[in-house]
């Protein structure tokens with residue numbers, strides 16, 4: 001049975017991009033319906049799983065204090081906060097994407113980032129300083145680095161809780177277990193959307209649809225087709241519901257594909273992490289990011305990357321896919337007792353899988369690896385380690401000579417008992433392929449003309465991220481383009497109604 005309902009704007013998805021667009025459309029005067037494919041206990045998309053790190057361009061600590069007014073004068077006095085201007089953000093985006101990010105979309109993301117985060121603050125989203133991963137203490141002061149000093153309070157869980165609270169406060173309707181399946185386009189404009197809900201097919205009449213329902217990272221078949229066969233085996237770090245529905249609905253009505261369809265972001269993650277994100281265990285707890293202090297061996301007992309090639313921020317996204325290429329898609333991060341206390345917090349969580357032994361021989365016996373080769377590789381590595389000052393907080397140049405691949409920094413012999421092995425596999429974060437939008441969030445057709453009444457935001461947008469993304473820009477892109485798409489959609493539909501009246 002099919003029945004119809006009407007809204008000015010329908011938003012597909014209920015992650016960060018979707019809820020920012022729903023709020024902006026409502027602020028713009030539109031009646032808004034949000035469709036979420038998941039049940040209420042699995043709402044919030046990938047945004048729910050994040051660490052909440054959000055990248056914004058800012059001038060100084062005063063600018064940050066407007067976003068985090070809770071910061072006291074005493075705390076502020078202790079902080080050294082280098083400027084991270086629009087040019088720094090833009091340059092970082094271009095650097096990590098090999099210069100491929102679409103200049104117009106990138107500029108819009110960067111230049112709207114600060115006003116968007118203050119708008120989020122006005123909506124009730126709370127932010128705090130990212131002390132743990134983005135600062136260090138020197139000369140009695142806390143120095144921030146890397147352009148990522150802000151995160152949402154209580155990570156992605158807090159972000160989504162506060163966004164849902166605001167949506168409720170504004171009286172925006174949300175339908176759960178409501179999967180958008182088809183756009184209706186008549187006379188060159190969107191006129192409705194078809195939704196599967198409660199074993200029923202419902203048509204919602206609307207002149208304006210905002211697609212904010214993720215990319216296709218949770219779809220094995222599409223991963224295999226577009227990114228590569230081995231990607232079938234990747235663990236999905238976030239929601240199971242981002243299977244590409246929105247992208248393919250838009251392509252059906254003539255939208256243009258854009259961006260790196262063969263690319264995705266991925267990392268090395270605990271090999272026992274759930275196969276898709278578990279909504280009862282959010283907070284990005286399965287990553288294993290201390291590998292620059294390790295050596296990584298595969299099942300054949302061989303190393304396969306320079307673990308210490310650079311600071312973690314610059315290698316982690318590349319090394320996920322290197323792990324995926326290894327036999328069985330697994331590798332073991334090996335540490336000894338000297339290094340173990342320096343590992344990041346995630347290694348101490350009860351969810352962390354690891355093996356521990358008093359000798360390397362015993363460790364090898366615990367693992368399903370080629371034991372002879374495993375021990376030989378470690379012995380060769382230990383012999384190749386050069387003397388030098390070991391400085392874990394900076395590139396110390398303490399490397400190896402005579403082995404391939406070499407280890408360029410942080411090379412310490414693996415010699416102090418007990419010894420540890422942390423098994424890791426590849427977890428996909430999101431795929432980069434998406435739709436072509438203009439800087440206002442309007443979806444473009446093959447002639448690069450806006451499809452009337454169709455907008456997109458968040459992961460759905462192609463062309464901003466290639467090969468990698470600067471950490472924290474996923475949430476910022478969702479917020480910037482979510483707000484823009486919401487405003488554009490409300491203006492479009494209310495402008496159209498006004499035309500009809502006149």
Ligand SMILES: Cc1cc2nc3c(=O)[nH]c(=O)nc-3n(C[C@H](O)[C@H](O)[C@H](O)COP(=O)(O)OP(=O)(O)OC[C@H]3O[C@@H](n4cnc5c(N)ncnc54)[C@H](O)[C@@H]3O)c2cc1C
Nearest residue numbers: 013015017037045046047053180213238458459472474475
């Ligand atoms: C573990 C993890 C940690 C991360 N950490 C960070 C971080 O700290 N900082 C950062 O910037 N980025 C981070 N990211 C990336 C970030 O999550 C994404 O870039 C961002 O959240 C995408 O937001 P979105 O709103 O586009 O999509 P999502 O938040 O995924 O929302 C999409 C929504 O659409 C719904 N949906 C899908 N199909 C349909 C359909 N047919 N009908 C109705 N609804 C549908 C889904 O259920 C979901 O609710 C992380 C990602 C993961 C997985």
